Amino acid sequence: MKVGIMGGTFDPVHIGHLVAAQHACEQANLDEVWFMPTHVPPHKVEAPKATPEQRWAMVCRAVEEHSHFRPFDMELKKGGVSYSIDTVNELLLQYPTYHFAYIIGADMVQYLPKWFKIDELVQKISFIGLQRPGYIWDMELLPEAIRKAVLPVQMPLIELSSSLIRKRLAEGKSVRYLVPDRVNEYMVVNGIYEPQAAD
Template sequence: MSQKIGIIGGSFDPIHNGHLIIALDACEQFSLDRVLFVPAFQAPLKSKSPDASPAQRMQMVEKATEEEPRFLASDADYRFESTSYSVRTAATLKQDFPDADLHWILGADQIAQLHLWRDIEKLSEQVTFIAFERPGFKSTASPELPSHTRIKRGKLRQLDISSTEIRERLKSGQSAKYFLPANVFAYIKAENLYL
């Protein structure tokens, strides 16, 4: 029987407890065997580069995932050292895990934009999407999505944590201690990140 593997992509600048809780919810609601956290080398829809270097962001993801056996950091996007596209990430992970049933985990707000993703036709053949609803946001899939696109809806608990807020808190001298895994917070302090 093939493994059910979830994929969470993002800048992870920095990774925080919200990311980990979404991954845990995905494991429990959809019986995933594993969730891969894939830091984007450079996200295609973000004009500015992340504050932390690729190596620092990978270190933080490795630290954040080390205590949960179902979570794993993946360098699938870093191997190319260029703009990260989900379709290439999925193809790379399919080579790494040829028998896996891949599930791309995202916020439901992304569903309306999914038809704009690069090679969505091909990506929809490679993965099933798991979309977590956000409070106060009703998402609808675009009619422009390929007919074979598979979307499962997840129930997300109400959390209001963002990497942007964490960076702003650290830059202004506020604490972000309880927003992050303790070892990630310690790493950020040791590396003097986001000051």
């Protein structure tokens, strides 16, 4: 079984995440993509606006109709800061016959040498780097062990981010078509990211 790991804060999950997962699934011949929300991401200073429970609920709704996508709550259950090496060790313990690959953006590929225990990580899993139009990366700048662990995958340019969605919702604007319908419904019903009343 070849599984792609789509990690992230997912605050909220949006169609850009789903498009990236689909392209990775097709071009890297993955059997499944597991969407794994982080509890506390190590690379981000700002805490997520939505609660872990809300982010999990949105991910579940986003992937429910795709036969190859699965929500996976290992890092949310564990709590605390999520380091990839700890997650990978736990995954390989639970699924010793599976091959795992992290799906990451092109900008994150260049950042790989700074990942915690990256030398150990590249011995255990591979990486799928999403190459979007207009972004140039230089694989030659990466150490050989990391370079060998990265599979480049082409992806269309989608100018969409969770922060943009939060901003639009905070301004009272619609995000329909930017997130799956069931995610949009959940955000509206639960008042997540809604406009803040002025003091």
